[in-house]
Amino acid sequence: MGRGISLNDDEKSQIIKLLADKVDVEEICTILNRNRNTIRRFIKNPNKPESVLKNSTFVT
Numbered sequence: 001m002g003r004g005i006s007l008n009d010d011e012k013s014q015i016i017k018l019l020a021d022k023v024d025v026e027e028i029c030t031i032l033n034r035n036r037n038t039i040r041r042f043i044k045n046p047n048k049p050e051s052v053l054k055n056s057t058f059v060t
Helices: 009-020 025-032 036-044
Strands: none
Touching: 009 025, 009 036, 025 036
16 A cells, blocks of 8 residues: 655644644544554654655666
């Protein structure tokens, strides 16, 4: 199964604000209509790019 659409900057800002307001992860998922693991991944490492190409092979 493929990955969904990455979090955009507005969603990331909302997550940070909601966490500061002590909103739990489950409620943030409901508010943003996002998967719990997507939110948790961002919380765990907010500076990591969502898609990183490792060992990519480009065919020309």
